[in-house]
Amino acid sequence: MTLSFQGRCLRVSLQILVLSLLAALSLAAQTAAASQDKQETSPSITEEVSRTGVFFRADAPRLLRNSQDPYLPVFLEVINGVEKEGLSKVAELARQITRAPVELEGVRIFVKPAGSNRRFAADPLLLGSSTEFTYDVRSEGKPYAIADRMKKTLELPLATVRSYLGQHFFGGPFDLIDLHVAFIAQGWPSQDTYLRVRLAAPPLPQIPHWYRGDIHYHSGFTDNPAERGYPLDVTKQAALAAGLDWVLLADHSTDLNAERYAEEEREAAQYSDGRFLYIVGEEVTVTSNKTDSTATLHMVALPSPENPDTGFPGPAGAAIMTGDGSIASPAMPLSDALARIVAAGGFAYAAHPGDPISPLLRGGSWDLNADILAPGGKSLAPGLVGLEPWNRATDLTADDARDPFCERLDAPPASCFQPDPEASQYARLEKGMAAYWLPLLKKGLEITSESGDAPGFKTFIAAGSDAHGDLNYEATMDVTDFLHSLNRLTGYAEDNALGKISTAVDCPNGMGPRGENVLRALREGHSVLTNGPLLIAGFDMNGNGSLDDPEDIGIGQQVSLGASQLGLLRLEWTSSDEFGPFTSIRMIVGSSDGESAPVEISVPSAKALASGGLFPLDLRQDLQRLGQSWGYIRFEATTRSKEGIEFRCYTNPIWARVTAI
Numbered sequence: 001m002t003l004s005f006q007g008r009c010l011r012v013s014l015q016i017l018v019l020s021l022l023a024a025l026s027l028a029a030q031t032a033a034a035s036q037d038k039q040e041t042s043p044s045i046t047e048e049v050s051r052t053g054v055f056f057r058a059d060a061p062r063l064l065r066n067s068q069d070p071y072l073p074v075f076l077e078v079i080n081g082v083e084k085e086g087l088s089k090v091a092e093l094a095r096q097i098t099r100a101p102v103e104l105e106g107v108r109i110f111v112k113p114a115g116s117n118r119r120f121a122a123d124p125l126l127l128g129s130s131t132e133f134t135y136d137v138r139s140e141g142k143p144y145a146i147a148d149r150m151k152k153t154l155e156l157p158l159a160t161v162r163s164y165l166g167q168h169f170f171g172g173p174f175d176l177i178d179l180h181v182a183f184i185a186q187g188w189p190s191q192d193t194y195l196r197v198r199l200a201a202p203p204l205p206q207i208p209h210w211y212r213g214d215i216h217y218h219s220g221f222t223d224n225p226a227e228r229g230y231p232l233d234v235t236k237q238a239a240l241a242a243g244l245d246w247v248l249l250a251d252h253s254t255d256l257n258a259e260r261y262a263e264e265e266r267e268a269a270q271y272s273d274g275r276f277l278y279i280v281g282e283e284v285t286v287t288s289n290k291t292d293s294t295a296t297l298h299m300v301a302l303p304s305p306e307n308p309d310t311g312f313p314g315p316a317g318a319a320i321m322t323g324d325g326s327i328a329s330p331a332m333p334l335s336d337a338l339a340r341i342v343a344a345g346g347f348a349y350a351a352h353p354g355d356p357i358s359p360l361l362r363g364g365s366w367d368l369n370a371d372i373l374a375p376g377g378k379s380l381a382p383g384l385v386g387l388e389p390w391n392r393a394t395d396l397t398a399d400d401a402r403d404p405f406c407e408r409l410d411a412p413p414a415s416c417f418q419p420d421p422e423a424s425q426y427a428r429l430e431k432g433m434a435a436y437w438l439p440l441l442k443k444g445l446e447i448t449s450e451s452g453d454a455p456g457f458k459t460f461i462a463a464g465s466d467a468h469g470d471l472n473y474e475a476t477m478d479v480t481d482f483l484h485s486l487n488r489l490t491g492y493a494e495d496n497a498l499g500k501i502s503t504a505v506d507c508p509n510g511m512g513p514r515g516e517n518v519l520r521a522l523r524e525g526h527s528v529l530t531n532g533p534l535l536i537a538g539f540d541m542n543g544n545g546s547l548d549d550p551e552d553i554g555i556g557q558q559v560s561l562g563a564s565q566l567g568l569l570r571l572e573w574t575s576s577d578e579f580g581p582f583t584s585i586r587m588i589v590g591s592s593d594g595e596s597a598p599v600e601i602s603v604p605s606a607k608a609l610a611s612g613g614l615f616p617l618d619l620r621q622d623l624q625r626l627g628q629s630w631g632y633i634r635f636e637a638t639t640r641s642k643e644g645i646e647f648r649c650y651t652n653p654i655w656a657r658v659t660a661i
Helices: 012-033 045-052 089-094 158-168 231-244 260-271 334-343 368-372 427-453 518-523 622-624
Strands: 055-058 069-079 102-113 144-146 149-157 178-184 191-198 210-218 246-249 277-280 282-287 296-302 347-351 384-391 396-398 462-466 504-508 528-532 534-539 556-562 570-572 582-591 616-618 631-642 646-651 654-656
Touching: 055 178, 055 191, 069 102, 069 158, 069 427, 102 149, 102 158, 144 149, 144 260, 149 158, 149 347, 149 384, 210 296, 210 384, 210 462, 210 518, 231 246, 231 260, 231 622, 246 654, 260 277, 282 334, 282 582, 296 384, 334 347, 334 368, 334 396, 347 462, 347 518, 368 427, 384 427, 427 582, 427 631, 462 504, 462 528, 504 518, 534 631, 570 582, 570 631, 582 622, 622 654
Parallel strands: 210 246, 246 277, 347 384, 384 462, 556 654
Antiparallel strands: 055 069, 069 149, 102 144, 102 178, 178 191, 210 504, 282 296, 296 347, 504 528, 528 646, 534 570, 570 616, 582 631, 631 646, 631 654
């Protein structure tokens, strides 16, 4: 595993070591950069160094599924000394460093049909009265002096974008476009970012009362020298554009204090409405329970389904605060954090259990016996309900965090998006499942055999983007990854983004005004993981052709009945042209001996895109093999688009016992 993955969560430690040097280099480089031609297209080493500690960020949703929004939001941010904003010791040091203001004149946005066979036009898309800038920040001809930060979301009318394309390019209509966003600041070369957006993308495949969301997203309340997210307003726009219904805010416990957490809760309530919900949780940094271990772990804490707004009350407020993110900063013991979550009525998932935090931050891996299981191994640790092994939808990486699509004329193709076996989302997911989930499912059934009344314990899985903003693709902005590649001095890019993977939850009564029903579904495993297609399963107990009745047994639930009473299992699935037809639906039966070989379910050709309702499946022969012991059934489904891209859906199990044949 490369440093790019081990160090993704926090890279503060190296920032500490190089902070003073980088500040000096930055000032020197800015002076040298002032003499360069602003039209230079290839960044020199001077420009690369000049970006250290000063960042120009531009981002936009990678696609627009929300037909109700007539705008393409483009988020702009200039950060002049990010270290000053955090809670860490690095911030205390950085506040002693004086930086000259960034003198911003404006921002130019150019638009073209996607692909390297088209070049951007010379004149930018114009909004307002300016004839030079898409966004002109000058006042009386003078630039805007940014001493700290500037944040702005530009709303590009889609009608204006299409008109611009029609004026400059033949053909059309163009559904896939490239954006070139250029910050023009005095003393700096043009600071360029390239984005790719699909306009008027089709809706995601839907099954009634299943709601897609992200269990692990970092907003602007995650703010430290290595990572920072985006404001909640533009995040909501991007989430709706991606087709999400809810987002769990999992900002770092190392970035929060009582005031910031209260502010986040107020903003989350402000931007939640009938069609979209924010739920405020945390990604808590904890120390492992392993004896004599100081290894740190990450855990996604979710609030009480009964009182989502109360957070995790403690002596200092509703936030769990675990140090300041520095190497020497103490983290809360895992058992203490779980006790506080339980006391608040909440629950937790182990975050990216197979992808440890950077070793530079004492990062370690979750230990099955010491961390996940309770003492004695008879249940999960109190408060822990599952794992988040599908963390980040990454398959491609690029050395250039600003031009991963190779839009610059002199862009070396090797530095742009390339398949990265070490980054494969499916490989990392399956590794996490094999190392953690499957042994826990087996253990839960082994415990069952001692009582027989119910499964000993259940373990669920969930999916989250772990995006830090990252609306178009994931772009790092720290300098530490140059240890992996000198070409990554200013960061690198991955094809992960908000909305590329999701957890879909079953909420027959809606999400709830504060996300109560979403939280209940996550706590009880009524959920599936997907990056496109949907597949659900359940026992239609009253035989009325629906899985929506209270007596029906769905994903995450359990049933113990005679074979004749149990009846047929019913499947329902749906995909779209975007994700392609179902090429495989596999049923897996688990017992205290482990999992059976997957059974391939034959998909009728006429139902390759959608089942068209409930599809019956006779499990009596498979369940007979369990005898009268508890087991479970789960499903894995695969689709393939016409471009040859594979998409997947994983269900949580249904636990079953046949008491009589």
